[in-house]
Amino acid sequence: MSEKKVRVRFAPSPTGPLHIGGMRTAIFNYLFAKKHGGDFILRIEDTDQNRYVEGAEDYIIKSLKWLGIEPNEGVGKGGEFGPYRQSDRKDIYQKYAEQLIESGHAYYAFDTPTELEEMRERLKAEKNPIQQYNAVTRVVMNNSLTLNSSEVSKKLSDNTPYVIRLKLPEDENITFKDVVLGNFTFHSSQLDDKILFKSDGMPTYHLANVVDDYLMKITHVIRGSEWTNSTPSHVLLYRYFGWEDSMPAFAHMPLLLKPDGKGKLSKRDGDRLGFPVFPLEWTNPETQEVSSGYREAGYFPEAFLNFLVLLGWNPGTEQEVFSKEELVQIFSIDRIGKSGSKFDQEKAKWFNHYYLQQKSTQEICTLFIPILEEKGIDINPSNLANIIELVKERATFISDLWPLSHYLFVAPTEYDDKVIKKRWKEDTPQLLEGIIDVISSLKTFDAATLESEIKMHIEMKELNMGQVLNGLRLTLVGSAQGPSVFEIISLLTAEESVKRIRRGIQSIKII
RNA sequence: GGUCCGUUCGUCUAGUCAGGUCAGGACGCCAGGUUUUCAUCCUGGUAACACGGGUUCGAAUCCCGUACGGACUACCA
Numbered sequence: 001m002s003e004k005k006v007r008v009r010f011a012p013s014p015t016g017p018l019h020i021g022g023m024r025t026a027i028f029n030y031l032f033a034k035k036h037g038g039d040f041i042l043r044i045e046d047t048d049q050n051r052y053v054e055g056a057e058d059y060i061i062k063s064l065k066w067l068g069i070e071p072n073e074g075v076g077k078g079g080e081f082g083p084y085r086q087s088d089r090k091d092i093y094q095k096y097a098e099q100l101i102e103s104g105h106a107y108y109a110f111d112t113p114t115e116l117e118e119m120r121e122r123l124k125a126e127k128n129p130i131q132q133y134n135a136v137t138r139v140v141m142n143n144s145l146t147l148n149s150s151e152v153s154k155k156l157s158d159n160t161p162y163v164i165r166l167k168l169p170e171d172e173n174i175t176f177k178d179v180v181l182g183n184f185t186f187h188s189s190q191l192d193d194k195i196l197f198k199s200d201g202m203p204t205y206h207l208a209n210v211v212d213d214y215l216m217k218i219t220h221v222i223r224g225s226e227w228t229n230s231t232p233s234h235v236l237l238y239r240y241f242g243w244e245d246s247m248p249a250f251a252h253m254p255l256l257l258k259p260d261g262k263g264k265l266s267k268r269d270g271d272r273l274g275f276p277v278f279p280l281e282w283t284n285p286e287t288q289e290v291s292s293g294y295r296e297a298g299y300f301p302e303a304f305l306n307f308l309v310l311l312g313w314n315p316g317t318e319q320e321v322f323s324k325e326e327l328v329q330i331f332s333i334d335r336i337g338k339s340g341s342k343f344d345q346e347k348a349k350w351f352n353h354y355y356l357q358q359k360s361t362q363e364i365c366t367l368f369i370p371i372l373e374e375k376g377i378d379i380n381p382s383n384l385a386n387i388i389e390l391v392k393e394r395a396t397f398i399s400d401l402w403p404l405s406h407y408l409f410v411a412p413t414e415y416d417d418k419v420i421k422k423r424w425k426e427d428t429p430q431l432l433e434g435i436i437d438v439i440s441s442l443k444t445f446d447a448a449t450l451e452s453e454i455k456m457h458i459e460m461k462e463l464n465m466g467q468v469l470n471g472l473r474l475t476l477v478g479s480a481q482g483p484s485v486f487e488i489i490s491l492l493t494a495e496e497s498v499k500r501i502r503r504g505i506q507s508i509k510i511i
Numbered sequence: 512g513g514u515c516c517g518u519u520c521g522u523c524u525a526g527u528c529a530g531g532u533c534a535g536g537a538c539g540c541c542a543g544g545u546u547u548u549c550a551u552c553c554u555g556g557u558a559a560c561a562c563g564g565g566u567u568c569g570a571a572u573c574c575c576g577u578a579c580g581g582a583c584u585a586c587c588a
Contacts, residue, residue: 013588048587113586129513132584163586181516190514190584198586205588229515229583254517255582262580307523310537314524318536337524340581344522347538353551393551404550419548469547481549 006038008220009213010064010071013045014056017282017291018063020343021224021256021265024308028253029222030069031309031331041216042074044085045209047202054285057085063279067301068324081216086208093203096211096241097164097196101144105240106196108162109133109143110155132192135170164197166206166233166240174232179251180336181225186232194233206230210237218248222333225252226264251333254312254340264340267291275345279304298397299348303355307348311341321354353396361388367398375402377409386491390483404482408491411500412478419480421511423470429505431468432475434461436501439494451486475504 010026012018018026033040042064044057061076073079083089100106111119116133119141123131130136138145143165144152155162172188196207203211213221231250238247256265259273270277270291281293294304306322314337315322315330322330356364365384372379391404438457442449458468473485476497482488489497 011588015588045588051587109586116586124512127512130584131513161586184515186515192584195586200586202586204586209588224582225516226582226588252516252582257581259522264581310523312523316525318525320523320537339517341523344538347523350538357551391550394549395551423548465547467547473548477548479549480547483548483550485547 004217004219006033006036006220007041007216007218008033008038008222009041009043009074009216009218011043011045011209011212011223012060013048013051014053014060015048015051016053016056016267016284017278017280018056018060019265019267019277020279020294020308023063023067023279024256024311025222025224025253026064026069027067027305027309028313028331028333028336031327032220032222032333033072034328035331038219039072040069041079041081041218042071042077042084043212043216044075045205046085046087047198047205047208049087049200049202059280059282066279066295067305086212087202089208089212090202092215093197093207093211094201097203097207100166100196100237100240101164103240105167105236106164107138107144107167108152108156109138109141109165109193109195110147110160110162111142112161115142130190133165134189134192135168136189138165138193161199163195163199165193166196166236168193168233168236174235176231176235176250178228178231179220179249179333180254181228181252181338184228184231186229188232191232194230196237206233206237210234210241213248214238214241214243214246217246220251220333221248222251222253225254228252251336253336254338256311257340257342259342259344265343298399299352300355303351304348306355307343307351311343312337321351349396356395356397357393361385361392364388364392364398364401368401371399371402372409375409379409383491390487390491407477407482408488411496411503412476414478415474415504415508416479417511419470419474420508423466423474423480424508424510425467425471426510428467428471428508431463432471432501432505435468435472436498439489439497439501442494445490445494447484447486447490450489451484454486471504472501474508475501 008029010029012022030040032038042061044060046052046057057075064071071077073081074084097106101108119133119137120131123137133141140146145167147155168191169188173185174188174191175183175185177183194206195204197203231252235247238244257263258265258269265277267277276292276294276297278291278293279295281296282291283289284291295301302324305324309322309327310320313331313335315332316335362385365381365388368384368388387405387408388401391401394404395401434457435454438453439450442453455465458465469485470480473480473482473488476485476488476492492500
């Protein structure tokens, strides 16, 4: 076995925050690399200077880190195949573009944007289904194939803006195998002479991507399926460079779709639909507009990762909850589905609820304390642990804990009208006086004792439970929610409970 | 318009390559149980092979067509 070491790259453009589709691509790349004991490389593809957004690169690194994805090499990490930011590799690309010109597989093109536009308009008017710069149309354009060599050298020495285009064959089938989608055949007449090198001196994605993947010894290209149609051009580049033997395997992943209908998920959908599409909160540096993030919404990274990995992939078993380590063990690229998936916020919440329940009470306390501090609540740790024990099973997010438990910290100041109407009767105050007596007389003060004593009292008086306990809950909590009243009383202490019951008796009026 | 791709419960999906279990699981939803309440939890239920042809004893599975959806079609990635 002389299998090459697996090396994959995640190669986002720093044009803004990474959305969850990009995160999923990163996760799949990472899992695949780890599964095979390989390297995961972070490369920043910033060849479009116009779209560069300040802070985006940092955002990408932070997002990966939040999920526990640490690149083996790349921007912010280093490595022997660097630099890993394409703008720092500018010189490399020019050399390769020129090499292609020398070998006759690329050419200079001097057409202005206007001329290109006219060409497309003309083809459109002729009802030509293909409106591209290709083997047919290039013969009437301004390029080093139609101009004689002295005209070309003159233009070059005049600094006439030019691009370098890939010279596609006129009549050739290009085939490649995609690990996810299967075999593809494209006919060269359907492709265009892609620009490899732009007039601003930067390469396009197509060139930079192929050159870097080759130089960085990438073995598997796992990327979004929006790249499928340009893959044949990339295949040709490998061929023309003479790198076909080390061409990586391609795996194009289906896209994440809008939850409510049509099209691929976009950055706008989040705010429109009321859920985050970004892992972390993002503030647009130009407009100061804030987009919400999963982290800030209260999702745990492990829940978010678990949820995301199941979008378009499954292990083929009925298991749905996985740790990252487990995923590394069982991940397999050929279990990636072919069709796009919408995501379901309800399921994301379910995962978060599940992961929250797996956490220790101590851990949950630690996460909850900042919220309490913000509310100005002072609490002793052992009491807090008891409170968390009591309410955590109801919580999906840490932020649910306060609405679920506030009455255990602060006495109710108002009482739910609906509950008053339904549960507060003429004899309620009198019945509660009886409960005060029971509470006050107890020597051991735990939930079990409270329950048996209060129940005994109710039975002796020949009352029914609902009659007494609902009113009791109202005075303690202010509403008709929460765990067992006996648990509540025992946490509240006798003194506080009696105080609340008295206050309720005084201030609640029959409706 | 052209090229390429896809289509199983409302959603994520198993099953398709090697045709033959009342098409399985999860989320959601509904019902019942537990509970003094609200949740949680437990049990059960609802619900899908896009459509039309063909091949076959037999098709979700293979073939063709149609519809619908998606991606690409920039000196953006």
